[in-house]
Amino acid sequence: MRFLGRTCLIVLSLLPAVSTQRDGSSVVGSDQPLIASPGEDVSLPCHITPSLSAVDMEVRWFRQKFKIPVHLYEDRRDRTDVQDSDYRGRTALSIFRLQKGILSLNLRNLHHTDSGVYSCYATDGVWNGQGKTELIVRGQC
Template sequence: MGFLGRTCLIVLSLLPKVSTQDGSSVVGSDQPLIASPGEDVILPCHITPSLSAVDMEVRWFRDSFDIPVHLYEYQSDWTDVQDSDYRGRTDLSIFRLEDGILSLDLRNLRHTDSGVYSCFATDGAWYGQGKTELIVRALGTQPSVSRDSTQGEQTRLVCRSEGWSPEPEVIWRDRDGNDVTSLSNTTVLRDSQGLLSVSSYIKIKQQSNVFSCLVRSKTPKPDWESKLHISSDFFPGVSGWMVAFFLTLALSIGAIPLLVIQWRRMDAMERKLEPMAAQPS
């Protein structure tokens, strides 16, 4: 908060609370407002008990009191002092102000709009302030799981997803559903648009398994999950079951000539016995 803003609040705090608004307060939202980029929202705020705010100063701001997201004073909107990022995207309804509703219309949301907004109202002798949190949630892409590298009997898998806001949570599970996230490490990068890309790595030793990567938004919105079957092809060397299989196959192939020889012997013996069986007793 700048020097002018601090001075304003100090002066207001020293003024006697004697006015028609004595006992009133400004109330924001106790729950975060969740929306997606491009949407329009209304940031809730009101005076309780209800009274008209048409002749008040109503100021919405985020980090700096001196750079308002929206400023209404002397029954007019002051866009020349407004934060340039919000210019042309905000509105206060004069009809709602008559009922003490200070809610701010915010259009065409951007992911950079996420944050805590303060709603400040004063008539010169009385003032009140409420807060509302806005989360602009961008659900990223379906995660992809692939082999990143192999060293000896150990393989490293990587799970990638991009286009998130705010930062998501990544959870790894094995075939049995066990959480193995503690074995992984995750890096997060911000792209040119300010959205987040995540890459999570995990090392595995199992020769055959199914691993799933869940990328979950920290806000109550849908999750993305991808699974990968880790076959023995990912690992060098020949596995035990393959040795057994080929050994059985070799023994079976080797036994074929012996069976053929035995069959021929039995066939020749039957032919010799046929004349003897045909003679009358």
């Protein structure tokens, strides 16, 4: 019985190391604003560090309202049905980059109204993280 008690203690002491594997991960945006001109295409930088596949995660890009995403990737597909209509047909994530934990959002044909702070949020249902990236579209009135 004493052996069993020690074995349980050893196993329980190892659990935090196993279950906290993602606790050390975070989502990182950009600490520098991205500057572009109207009509250009950009990639808004964001990634998980240390690198962790996001293929099976929810990845949500949004501005002020979490519930109205600029882009939503969920259940291994892009959810354009809930996407902000101003961005429909202009955004994309790369599945190959998601495999490496790169959550960068490709945004095409920039408009002046695209200027602002974008949040990149990733979750697997237990762990989550969020980063921010600022976009400045030149020539704003």
